[in-house]
Amino acid sequence: MTYSVHTYVQEMIGLYTAHTDEKYAQWSKSYLRNQFEFLGIRTPLRRKLTYQFIKENGLPQKEELKDVVFSLWDLPEREYQKAALDILEKSKKVLTSDDMPWLSDLIVKKSWWDTVDTLSAHIMGDLLTTNDKIILSFPDKWIDDENIWLQRSAILYQLYYKGETDEERLFRYIVRRATSDEFFVQKAIGWILREYAKTCPESVLSFVTNHTLKPLSKREALKHFKANIL
Structure with a gap:
């Protein structure tokens, strides 16, 4: 069955x-x-409802995907932004580098960690594996932007890259924002270093040892092996 966006x-x-x-x-x-209104739907139920809805109605057609996502994003209750993210995650196969501009707009609209982290690490993180040009056009610019959510997205887009992490770029981004007083930037630095330490612990330990980080970032980065190095 085919539905209009509305x-x-x-x-x-x-x-x-x-x-x-x-x-x-x-x-x-x-x-x-x-900061946001809520319907009061717990996450497991919300996901169940969304996936059942998608099963019955299908995903939006590619040409309608942006309009559906923004229509949901514009609604006041936070669950609808989460529904938009669920739809995007299920639609990742049809997303291309041409979608990066409007996906980036979502980072700075109704911004908070609960939407930004999914967008950067799960949705755009996949897109950004495809070619260097979009990295130059987006994360390389985000890290220099004054918007803290774009900064956080630049730091976190490689969160699940493991052995595919561009270590030089990651460490360069962190150095760029290492002195930030913003909690969500400090937390992002610590989080991705902690995650990357699961793949390259020596690199992370060397980086943390040889660079000045905010206490929160350092504490988070070394959380899994701190006891062994103090």
Whole structure:
């Protein structure tokens, strides 16, 4: 069955609003510092509802994907942005480098760690493995941008690259933002170093030893083997 963008989104709204929980909505709103409204749908149920919806209605056609995602992104309740991310993750095979500009717009729209980390590490992280040109056009520019969420995205897009990590670029980005006073940038630095240490512990230990990092970044980076080096 083929739906228009409007109908597709309205069908999802109808499904979600049938499962609202005001008490959990208030808790969720407080957890994210009162920045967003919530329906109060717990993550396991939300994913179940979304995947059942996709099973019954299909994914948006490629030419409609952007409009569906932005329509969901514009809705006030946070669960709809999460639904948009679920749809994007299921649609990764049809995404190309031409989609990077509008995907990047999502980083700076209704920004918080819960959307930014999925966009950077899971969705754009896959796209950015394809060619160096889009890395030069996006992460290399994000790291110099004043927006902290673009900085965080530049640092985290290689989060799950393991042995495919461009170590030189990663360490260069970290040095660029090592003095940041922003919690979410410091945390991102520590997180990716901790993750990369699972693949190249010697490289991470050498980097941390020879560079000045904020205490939070250093503590997070060395969390798994700190006891062995103090």
